[in-house]
Amino acid sequence: MPLDLNTKLAILSDAARYDASCASSGTSKRDSKDGKGLGSTEGMGICHAYAPDGRCISLLKILLTNFCIFDCAYCVNRVSSNTQRARFTVEEVVSLTLEFYRRNYIEGLFLSSGIIRSPDATMEEMVRIARTLRTRENFRGYIHLKTIPDASPELIAEAGLYADRLSINVELPTDAAVAAYAPEKKPESIRGTMGQVRQGRAAAKERSHTGKRPPKFAPAGQSTQMIVGADDSTDAVILNQSTRLYDDYGLRRVYYSAFSPIPDSSAKLPLVQPPLLREHRLYQADWLMRFYGFEAGEITGTEANLDLEVDPKLAWALRHRDRFPVDVNRAEREVLLRVPGFGTKTVGRIIATRRHRRLRWDDLVRIGATMKTAKPFITCLDYSPGGLTDSAGLRARFAPQPQQLQLL
């Protein structure tokens, strides 16, 4: 009996929930003021709802189908899983996207898919959905397409014309882990596809000899995701891998997804609580690399893993107390960015305000700095931490209180 739309939607959104990305930001500006189409993008993405797992719902995130010929151990859709299967038609995806969009439920579509028949056949159907939305329906909202490993370059090139963002998951931090848990996936061809997208984006920025610009190619860039905690890779390995991905392929984002138990799991993988705190620390470290001028090696230091008790920036400062306290009224931007409790916005405001006055404690509070954290690491006009910076118990001030053991 064919499944009705509601059942299909339940199966194919359930199957899509393990992709962390729901970003709809950073693309080119578009609107439909001419009255001929539907939708707009304005740089900043919008989270239209939040689920009780704390994740933002910005896009209609679904699979085209959860039938798959691959057997990746961590994936609920692997061929050897007994999960219920379903498949959308092109028209069903198009109509769901448009009807949800018109009611202001979503910013657009994030379409992924299990691999059916062949990579090209799958990718072709996904591209057809994007093409229908853009050319027949004049849809100007956000489209994120997952590219299928080993799909042909022509299909990737066409996908880039319709999609705001393309992504392909590296899945696991090392090639060895991919070989062990996703035997049908090839890390080199995943990287090959990333390279193609990077090239496509570079080519779309060059003007021709007449000065004409080529059509935009995936203006919101590409991203990837790796699963954390399924294999035994350390945080140092993971962060180094991210650095490589950012450098080599110009990725916008690397997402970290704590391995979470899935229905009908494979015997190969441990069924543990997802390491949510570790995932959080990795995101913090990722931010430090992208916006605060930290190198991967500095963040982990000599340790293999990030400190779970205190955040990576604070951990770095605790290890490098000789560099503190920092004089808020004199220090350069790069130095201020390394002060725990100061974010990029705070630092910008400190520098702007310094032009008008010498900063006091209360000024920093008004500026929005987290003074409880920054306290041991700064001096200002009316405050100096004294011996606090080098005190032995400093770490204990920040680390969570030890929990008393419960009697059983």
Add this chain to the structure above:
Amino acid sequence: MPHVSLPKIGTDTAWRDAARGLIAAQEPPERVSWSRGEEAMPGLFDGAPAEAPAAASPLTVPRDFVALANKVVWHSDPERFARLYTFLWRLKDNKGLIEDRGDPALAKLREMEKAIRRDVHKTHAFVRFREVPTNGPRRRFGAWFEPEHYSLEASAPFFARRFADMDWMIATPDLTASFEDGSLSLSDGLPRPDLPEDAAEELWGTYFRNIFNPARLKVSAMTSEMPKKYWANLPEAKHIPEMIAGAPARARAMQEAAPTLPPLRSQKILDRLHGKGGDTAMDWDALRQKAEEESRDGREGYGRLVLGEGPHDARLMVVGEQPGDVEDQQGRPFVGPAGQMFDRIAAEAGLDRSAAYVTNAVKRFKFVQRGKRRLHQTPSTGDIEHARWWLDQEIRLLRPAMILSMGGTAAETLTGKRAGILKRRGHVEEGRDGVPVFLTVHPSYLLRLPDAKAQEEGTEAFRADLAAARAYLDSLAA
């Protein structure tokens, strides 16, 4: 004492006009009082010189302040207009004040500005339209929303940019925004309208419930971004209590469930993918017949399926890349330019081509059509995986003593590794089925070398490889 009553619609420009007039009239902030809406006619001054000589002394302020004022006017704080005017009074003599984040008055205004930004953003996020039946050509939608501040005028243009091909209305307790036939208008607020049921809400609820991962419950992360005060107007929010209550049990059930046996079809699919099993009893005739069947459903950009040829008891199997244009037309391997070249050099090296079984790693010619010409395309990993089953069948039936692998594609198929052919050539590696694989370059590589000298050297090296291959084959027999 001047009193300024600002209109409910266009409050931002009305405040700016009034403030400009008051500054020109040198009214100090403590003498001015402000109100919005009900009390009086829009923009009238009570007991003050309404006609301010604005043009006489043009007031310039930093652009940042205008942007700040344009947000703060929508705040629900009754003191907002006075706070702005007091700050403007100080700013006119000290333009740098706008950058001084340590100033308490500015800090308060920035905080109010942030509240408005958030209110506008939440309006953009949490308005939910329902479809309203209509006879007109444009679809109609309506929504009821309760913003925290008087911010609808600031948030409505976003909807006009986004939903321009439909008519819509957003009603709030304070104002109503309507968009009809491409023009946006504001009018007084309405009581909550009675909007018809919309079937899409059930689908949306289904999506909301299923995209949620019960193994990572983080309720506070949700409520900090989607506070409960918004839930009343969100159709999906009615599912939240049940989702939270059921989550721990669902997560536990997933962890406790024993791994299940894979469905029967999965092994079949994997075998086919990995090129194993299936019809093991297939003989040469059956294989050829299957190839012909498969050739009949053509794929765009691919030629027909060309199997190898040669004696079925050959000890040597030669594997090239893929059939070319000529091979595809004739349906036979190794008959095009590269094949002819191979024949010639093999004869010179003493390797008897007619005693070998010659075939290709990939079985179909992959090309792009350029006018009348079909240009060769390098096979992708997908093509290679696809063809592996066929090559494995040929190896199984032939049981060669040795395989001569020519070029990167053949090397990838037979040894799993493509890179470094020029370093690996002339050596024997172990193939996937234990058959020794002798590696060399593809003869078409010689055709592509840039000049005569390089071609001569390349041919020489290739000839030496083939001679070494022959010697190795002989040594296996001994």
